[in-house]
Amino acid sequence: MTSAKRATILDMCIADIRSGRSTVEECLRRYPDHAPALEPLLREAMRLAALPRVTMSAAAVDALEGRVLSRAAQVNATTLRKGRPGRRPFWSRLAGRQARLLPLAMSLVIALALASTWTVSASASSLPGEALYPVKLAAERARLAVTWRHEARAQLHLAFAERRLEEMQTLLAADRAVADKVVNDLVAETGLALEELEEMGAGKRARLGAKLLALTGQQQAVLTLVKERAPEEAQSGLSRALEASRRGHERAMMALGVTPEPSPSRQPTHTPKPTDTPHVKPTRKSTHTPQPTGTSHAKPTRKPTRTPQPTGTSPGKQTLEPTRTPGPAHTPHAKPTRTPKPTRTPKPAKPGREKGK
Amino acid sequence: MDETALVQRACRMERAAIGALYRQHVQAIYRYIYYRVGDEHTAEDLTAEVFLRAIEGLPNYEPRGVPFAAWLYRIAQARVADHFRQEGRTGTVAIEEDWPSGEASPSIKVEQLVYHEALRAAVNQLTPDQQQVIILKFVEGLGNAEVAHILGKTEGAVKSLQHRALNTLHRLMGRSDDKR
Numbered sequence: 001m002t003s004a005k006r007a008t009i010l011d012m013c014i015a016d017i018r019s020g021r022s023t024v025e026e027c028l029r030r031y032p033d034h035a036p037a038l039e040p041l042l043r044e045a046m047r048l049a050a051l052p053r054v055t056m057s058a059a060a061v062d063a064l065e066g067r068v069l070s071r072a073a074q075v076n077a078t079t080l081r082k083g084r085p086g087r088r089p090f091w092s093r094l095a096g097r098q099a100r101l102l103p104l105a106m107s108l109v110i111a112l113a114l115a116s117t118w119t120v121s122a123s124a125s126s127l128p129g130e131a132l133y134p135v136k137l138a139a140e141r142a143r144l145a146v147t148w149r150h151e152a153r154a155q156l157h158l159a160f161a162e163r164r165l166e167e168m169q170t171l172l173a174a175d176r177a178v179a180d181k182v183v184n185d186l187v188a189e190t191g192l193a194l195e196e197l198e199e200m201g202a203g204k205r206a207r208l209g210a211k212l213l214a215l216t217g218q219q220q221a222v223l224t225l226v227k228e229r230a231p232e233e234a235q236s237g238l239s240r241a242l243e244a245s246r247r248g249h250e251r252a253m254m255a256l257g258v259t260p261e262p263s264p265s266r267q268p269t270h271t272p273k274p275t276d277t278p279h280v281k282p283t284r285k286s287t288h289t290p291q292p293t294g295t296s297h298a299k300p301t302r303k304p305t306r307t308p309q310p311t312g313t314s315p316g317k318q319t320l321e322p323t324r325t326p327g328p329a330h331t332p333h334a335k336p337t338r339t340p341k342p343t344r345t346p347k348p349a350k351p352g353r354e355k356g357k
Numbered sequence: 358m359d360e361t362a363l364v365q366r367a368c369r370m371e372r373a374a375i376g377a378l379y380r381q382h383v384q385a386i387y388r389y390i391y392y393r394v395g396d397e398h399t400a401e402d403l404t405a406e407v408f409l410r411a412i413e414g415l416p417n418y419e420p421r422g423v424p425f426a427a428w429l430y431r432i433a434q435a436r437v438a439d440h441f442r443q444e445g446r447t448g449t450v451a452i453e454e455d456w457p458s459g460e461a462s463p464s465i466k467v468e469q470l471v472y473h474e475a476l477r478a479a480v481n482q483l484t485p486d487q488q489q490v491i492i493l494k495f496v497e498g499l500g501n502a503e504v505a506h507i508l509g510k511t512e513g514a515v516k517s518l519q520h521r522a523l524n525t526l527h528r529l530m531g532r533s534d535d536k537r
Contacts, residue, residue, distance in 0.1 A: 003517070003520065004516075006520060007516040007519065007520035008516055011501065011516040011520075014519075041523040041527060044523050044526050044527045045495065045523055047476065048491060049495045052473070053388065054391050054392075055384050055387070056387040056401060056404065060401050061380075064379075064383065064401075064404065064405050064408065065379055065383075067405065067409065068412055069372055069375060071409050071412045071413070072370055072372065072375045072412050072415075073370075073372075075412055199402075199406070199409075
């Protein structure tokens with residue numbers, strides 16, 4: 001008899017016994033020639049079927065679901081910036097000869113890549129918006145792709161988050177805009193570093209956890225600065241980033257077994273900024289502006305320099321007006337510059353537009 | 358909602374779909390891992406790794422007509438193999454003092470525990486395909502067609518794997534069988 005037939009008889013007997021249609025003994029009687037070989041296997045199968053059906057505790061299931069969903073949110077943020085989600089890699093769409101040529105093509109690509117290692121090293125200091133910046137990000141992804149251990153991955157994510165933070169600081173120092181992408185990357189890398197940290201054994205957490213704590217603390221300061229300078233449309237995204245950073249800080253503390261201090265972190269970010277700025281600018285102008293034509297005011301930056309030119313008439317009186325306008329307190333940049341001069345026509349138009357936002 | 362639609366939504370990172378898929382498969386994956394590693398906490402950790410890796414792979418996931426569970430089992434198998442590699446052993450495990458939560462009663466006899474432990478260790482000696490057939494059929498209670506679908510094999514191949522697996526288990530369990 002073939003082994004396939006023996007396998008089929010065994011399977012039929014198992015199915016009959018498990019469904020209650022027959023017993024082990026009945027099966028053995030049905031196949032007397034096979035009974036000696038069949039019996040131990042059937043008994044083994046029945047013992048296997050009697051193994052307890054263990055389950056993961058409800059608390060563990062819930063806790064893991066939270067982690068899964070939070071990882072999903074991070075992956076979503078990352079894939080959105082990388083490109084269309086769910087897109088197949090090109091090599092999986094190749095077939096036949098194309099697929100056979102793939103190794104050759106890959107070797108060529110690798111050779112080119114090796115030849116241009118200088119490009120990668122040169123990209124290390126590039127900033128968002130610069131030509132080599134995508135090379136820098138690609139090199140980071142490549143390093144992650146070949147790193148599996150939690151500790152090493154946590155270190156990489158942490159290092160990349162630190163880079164994003166440095167980039168933001170450099171951009172801020174150069175008075176350049178910080179793109180949303182950089183903020184999103186910073187939050188995502190920090191979150192991934194935390195995920196990996198939480199996967200590590202308690203003993204290994206301490207050093208990395210301390211670094212993450214420092215990073216998340218520094219992040220909040222830098223993000224607050226970015227938020228202060230960002231346009232209205234970027235505010236909500238930055239608020240979310242700040243919130244994520246605060247949560248990250250708390251998670252890092254918990255990973256280290258430190259209980260996070262309850263409220264203080266919340267206060268500074270929510271309200272103070274929008275209210276602070278409108279007060280500061282009007283007071284400066286009222287004292288400085290008597291001679292508006294002189295564009296030499298260095299600190300007030302662009303706003304004062306642009307405004308004098310169109311009107312250029314009676315500066316002294318106009319400078320006092322801005323103090324009345326703090327009403328639309330959310331749009332600090334627009335108010336001080338535009339409101340002062342004409343008072344007649346432009347003003348109604350601008351606040352109206354801002355409120356509309 | 359059918360699984361294909363759910364998986365498609367999950368690939369677009371829709372929170373509800375991911376949550377539903379997770380709930381649908383988490384216990385089966387946990388059990389699969391538990392019967393391989395024999396320790397509740399390690400099984401929980403590895404189950405977490407499976408789902409977190411799966412989430413990372415979701416944007417590039419392609420069903421190819423294979424159930425989503427098949428993909429999860431493949432990840433689970435790789436994680437378990439990694440775990441044993443890191444531990445420097447091949448799956449022999451210490452007996453837990455407490456039987457894990459679930460249907461099993463805490464008053465289960467020590468003899469039975471020892472037998473279960475030996476059986477689990479023996480299952481670890483099987484080939485990966487045989488292990489999957491045994492766990493999916495006898496722990497999860499799936500039929501041949503479902504197991505074949507998950508493993509991407511024919512029902513005939515599943516029956517053969519089951520036959521060979523039971524033969525090996527009987528050989529490995531021979532001594533404890535005599536005692537019983």
